[in-house]
Amino acid sequence: MLVVGLTGGIATGKSTVSALLKSHNIPLIDADVLAREVVLPGTSAHKQIVEYFGPDVLQEDGTLDRPKLGSIVFNDEVKRRKLNSIVHPAVRWAMFWAVVQCWIKGQKLCVVDVPLLIESGIHKWVGKVVVVYCSAEIQLQRLMKRDNSSREAAMSRLNAQLPITEKLDYADQVIDNSGTVQELEEQVVSFIKRLHREVSWTWRIDWLLPPLGILSGLWTLLWRMLKRNRRATRKHRTRTS
Numbered sequence: 001m002l003v004v005g006l007t008g009g010i011a012t013g014k015s016t017v018s019a020l021l022k023s024h025n026i027p028l029i030d031a032d033v034l035a036r037e038v039v040l041p042g043t044s045a046h047k048q049i050v051e052y053f054g055p056d057v058l059q060e061d062g063t064l065d066r067p068k069l070g071s072i073v074f075n076d077e078v079k080r081r082k083l084n085s086i087v088h089p090a091v092r093w094a095m096f097w098a099v100v101q102c103w104i105k106g107q108k109l110c111v112v113d114v115p116l117l118i119e120s121g122i123h124k125w126v127g128k129v130v131v132v133y134c135s136a137e138i139q140l141q142r143l144m145k146r147d148n149s150s151r152e153a154a155m156s157r158l159n160a161q162l163p164i165t166e167k168l169d170y171a172d173q174v175i176d177n178s179g180t181v182q183e184l185e186e187q188v189v190s191f192i193k194r195l196h197r198e199v200s201w202t203w204r205i206d207w208l209l210p211p212l213g214i215l216s217g218l219w220t221l222l223w224r225m226l227k228r229n230r231r232a233t234r235k236h237r238t239r240t241s
């Protein structure tokens, strides 16, 4: 099974791409959704968040006051790291099990939609990295419009992630969302066609013979590691020459 990692910057259009993939019946695992589930009242992450941030970050029904918690962590790196250290391990587990479930169902491929795919190192564990791109200025405009927020608030969210231009260095495939939604959809449709060609028929053998599947998975990871190292060496040479 091919696991595709989908990422982008804040408001580059990753969720819009996810929705298009889903509408074309591609199995999709959304880290933002999982990150909401693992902090529901009664979970260990919820308890730890209240212990660290205090009951002020809760609404009356006991669920997190997300805008309030967001305004704290997107303006304070130490607190953001703390929140990440509470939420991310639970999200990683939930994501791992969701991928296993896709494999058990005999899916040829699945897409994991993870905003912090590269920052958290998860990109090393997927077969292909797809980055949804638009310029930082378009990101800001779309974010301010979507969240009805100030430029300053939008900037602090933007600065909480690796700049989108740096994420491009990790991409096997870039989806450029600088244009219209119609243009985006055309790119997504041709991307889906390419994915289906790539997974071809070998997935069935890999699935029926798990040792072969494991070997082919390990080979993919090794190949990606070599590719990354070669890219890093090339970049280093360009910088020093």
Ligand SMILES: CC(C)(COP(=O)(O)OP(=O)(O)OC[C@H]1O[C@@H](n2cnc3c(N)ncnc32)[C@H](O)[C@@H]1O)[C@@H](O)C(=O)NCCC(=O)NCCS
Binding pocket: 009, 010, 011, 031, 032, 035, 066, 067, 069, 070, 073, 080, 083, 084, 087, 088, 091, 114, 115, 116, 160, 161
């Ligand atoms: C801070 C929180 C409460 C704000 O909630 P809110 O509903 O306003 O935003 P939402 O969760 O929908 O996230 C929107 C986008 O913000 C960005 N984002 C969210 N958390 C982070 C983070 N810790 N660091 C950088 N960017 C982040 C992502 O691009 C995400 O797609 C929430 O984002 C959160 O719990 N974040 C920590 C968990 C996390 O890292 N989630 C991202 C996927 S694992």
Ligand SMILES: Nc1ncnc2c1ncn2[C@@H]1O[C@H](COP(=O)(O)OP(=O)(O)OP(=O)(O)O)[C@@H](O)[C@H]1O
Binding pocket: 008, 009, 010, 011, 012, 013, 014, 015, 016, 017, 115, 142, 143, 145, 146, 177, 178, 179, 180, 181, 184
């Ligand atoms: N091509 C486009 N033209 C105009 N608006 C767009 C386009 N693509 C997406 N948008 C809008 O931009 C906003 C951000 O898109 P989306 O929510 O898909 O981004 P995202 O990368 O998932 O953001 P986040 O990381 O914050 O969750 C949304 O309001 C969406 O409707």
